[in-house]
Amino acid sequence: MATPDVRLEHLQKAAEVLRVVAHPVRLQILQFLEGGEKTVTEIHTGLDLPQAYTSQQLNLMKSKDILASRRDGSQVFYRIANWNVLKIIHCVCADSAGETAQT
Amino acid sequence: MATPDVRLEHLQKAAEVLRVVAHPVRLQILQFLEGGEKTVTEIHTGLDLPQAYTSQQLNLMKSKDILASRRDGSQVFYRIANWNVLKIIHCVCADSAGETAQT
DNA sequence: TTCACATATTAAAGCATTCGCATATCTTGA
């Protein structure tokens, strides 16, 4: 019995989160962080990405509350703040993985 | 123990599907189709969208195998073909809904 | 303060998406 407009707002916000997640590099980072928090250096060397580029993606995801960060000295640790995005990844990876092969 | 490259391919494909889903109108259409197949007219009048625009979005999602269609006379019925996208929607809606209010 | 390391910011070029509009195609009934 709710007006459809209420849902539109939800969908708007949902789409916003999805749009950020819908990117190969950002998906890669999120998977990498599934094992626990990591520094920027660990991420950009571990995934072989330029430092500045990595920092940009991290900050983008942080601005959408998908990631959170913690500073320790000169290093900054990033971690997953919105674990629903991980569920999303598992859904969509189960999807494309299910058709091609198993891990 | 797999090379990371194998996963990159997956992520690339996953991101592609996600990018199509990550759009308010397309999310709206997908939710609308959750109840079962509907004609283009039902969709575009039900959601108050221009017909041509609706058809474009439907065809885009069909081209990515998210939707499938069936013709019956002059009408075309669209239905969800990839039910994983529905799971995705539920994840991301549970997310944004959980923080604001319940229905 | 100065150096070296870690991280963040900014600008810009190239490319893709969005969405409205006009119009084309397809289908059925008269």
Add this chain to the structure above:
DNA sequence: TCAAGATATGCGAATGCTTTAATATGTGAA
């Protein structure tokens, strides 16, 4: 065949995203 309803297609301007490169800032040690 013609008209009308249902669906699809092509075009284009505005907007947004991606990515690189250069550079700035922040931190700790000497």
